[in-house]
Amino acid sequence: MGDPSNGSALSFFSDKSAKIFVAGHRGLVGSAIVRKLRHLGFTNLVLRTHLELDLTRQNDVESFFATEKPRFVILAAAKVGGIHANNTYPADFISINLQIQTNVIDSSYRHGVSKLLFLGSSCIYPKFAPQPIPEDALLTGPLEPTNEWYAVAKIAGIKMCQAYRIQYNWDAISGMPTNLYGPNDNFHPENSHVLPALMRRFHEAKVKGAKEVVVWGTGSPLREFLHVDDLADAVVFMMESYSGLGHMNVGSGKEVSIKELAELVKDVVGFEGKLVWDTSKPDGTPRKLMDSSKLAALGWTPKISLRDGLVDTYKWYLQHVEQ
Ligand SMILES: NC(=O)C1=CN([C@@H]2O[C@H](COP(=O)(O)OP(=O)(O)OC[C@H]3O[C@@H](n4cnc5c(N)ncnc54)[C@H](OP(=O)(O)O)[C@@H]3O)[C@@H](O)[C@H]2O)C=CC1
Numbered sequence: 001m002g003d004p005s006n007g008s009a010l011s012f013f014s015d016k017s018a019k020i021f022v023a024g025h026r027g028l029v030g031s032a033i034v035r036k037l038r039h040l041g042f043t044n045l046v047l048r049t050h051l052e053l054d055l056t057r058q059n060d061v062e063s064f065f066a067t068e069k070p071r072f073v074i075l076a077a078a079k080v081g082g083i084h085a086n087n088t089y090p091a092d093f094i095s096i097n098l099q100i101q102t103n104v105i106d107s108s109y110r111h112g113v114s115k116l117l118f119l120g121s122s123c124i125y126p127k128f129a130p131q132p133i134p135e136d137a138l139l140t141g142p143l144e145p146t147n148e149w150y151a152v153a154k155i156a157g158i159k160m161c162q163a164y165r166i167q168y169n170w171d172a173i174s175g176m177p178t179n180l181y182g183p184n185d186n187f188h189p190e191n192s193h194v195l196p197a198l199m200r201r202f203h204e205a206k207v208k209g210a211k212e213v214v215v216w217g218t219g220s221p222l223r224e225f226l227h228v229d230d231l232a233d234a235v236v237f238m239m240e241s242y243s244g245l246g247h248m249n250v251g252s253g254k255e256v257s258i259k260e261l262a263e264l265v266k267d268v269v270g271f272e273g274k275l276v277w278d279t280s281k282p283d284g285t286p287r288k289l290m291d292s293s294k295l296a297a298l299g300w301t302p303k304i305s306l307r308d309g310l311v312d313t314y315k316w317y318l319q320h321v322e323q
């Protein structure tokens with residue numbers, strides 16, 4: 001067995017015709033990765049919608065890999081949602097995610113994929129982790145209860161990549177993004193994350209001339225936001241430049257309170273009424289700023305400010321979601 005921290009020396013950028021399976025290509029993250037890969041000149045992307053290939057079905061995933069034999073896999077398919085969805089559908093969040101990632105990681109290995117990147121989330125860390133959160137805070141304390149089922153699945157994904165690297169010297173890496181936003185986000189009123197939920201609510205209130213908008217929780221939790229185009233840039237960067245055993249944090253390094261975020265979204269959307277806080281809704285984890293210095297030391301930094309990213313996302317929302 002070789003050194004599990006080395007993995008493959010194959011360059012991702014050297015062959016733009018290499019077959020790449022981007023799982024979850026219609027989602028927020030997958031669609032940004034596809035945009036980035038196409039922009040870089042990659043020509044051989046293999047893509048399947050959920051309807052065409054349900055990744056929870058082991059036999060179908062197995063046949064897909066046996067037929068398509070991709071060289072690279074970027075796993076951005078998952079059951080995803082905000083605090084309410086995570087808290088309401090714990091069985092879906094743990095079982096669907098465990099199934100998708102187990103099927104895709106194992107079939108990728110067995111069908112000769114050269115390198116796979118698995119995406120987790122900053123919710124893998126303990127609720128009261130040191131801030132900013134270093135990668136080695138993983139499994140040092142209890143999880144935030146509103147998303148522990150999803151977090152346990154994501155931790156299992158990291159460990160599965162590590163186990164396959166250790167046992168088979170296979171190049172599977174994991175990236176842990178912070179809270180993301182951008183084009184193709186989920187703008188569902190209840191099941192989405194805070195940023196798209198507020199953008200929609202403020203927009204609808206502005207259109208209707210409402211006097212106030214309800215925002216969940218106390219407004220005091222702190223969150224770190226990253227535009228999904230920055231994440232896609234980090235993903236291709238890691239595909240080229242990182243082949244290690246440890247998972248890698250991917251954040252903007254900047255945090256805002258939910259109250260500050262709400263004021264910013266309100267301003268970008270142009271809603272002029274007031275905010276009302278519904279404290280019967282959960283705050284979730286009080287703070288989760290990640291320490292992304294490991295990735296920065298390899299040479300990657302984010303480029304899009306929160307305000308610029310919000311303006312860009314609101315333009316997209318007006319063109320694509322608003323009726
Ligand atoms: N959004 C965020 O703030 C964050 C996301 N992440 C991670 O990034 C990754 C992508 O998330 P995001 O883009 O936001 O999620 P989305 O919900 O926007 O997209 C998820 C994608 O997964 C696909 N999918 C879901 N279930 C299945 C299935 N059973 N079979 C096949 N495809 C399926 C969906 O396909 P279809 O469209 O065809 O239904 C969709 O394209 C996830 O691993 C998530 O944990 C990490 C941190 C933060």
Ligand SMILES: C[C@H]1O[C@H](OP(=O)(O)OP(=O)(O)OC[C@H]2O[C@@H](n3cnc4c(=O)[nH]c(N)nc43)[C@H](O)[C@@H]2O)[C@@H](O)[C@@H](O)C1=O
Pocket residue numbers: 080081082083084086121122123146147150178179180190191192193194195197198215216217221223258281282283284285
């Ligand atoms: C990315 C991450 O996303 C989830 O964790 P979260 O960071 O808590 O995500 P959230 O965006 O849903 O909420 C952030 C904060 O914002 C507040 N908040 C206000 N008003 C609304 C609102 O209208 N909708 C939502 N969803 N939240 C609101 C809300 O009460 C909370 O204090 C994980 O489950 C997990 O999926 C994960 O990994």
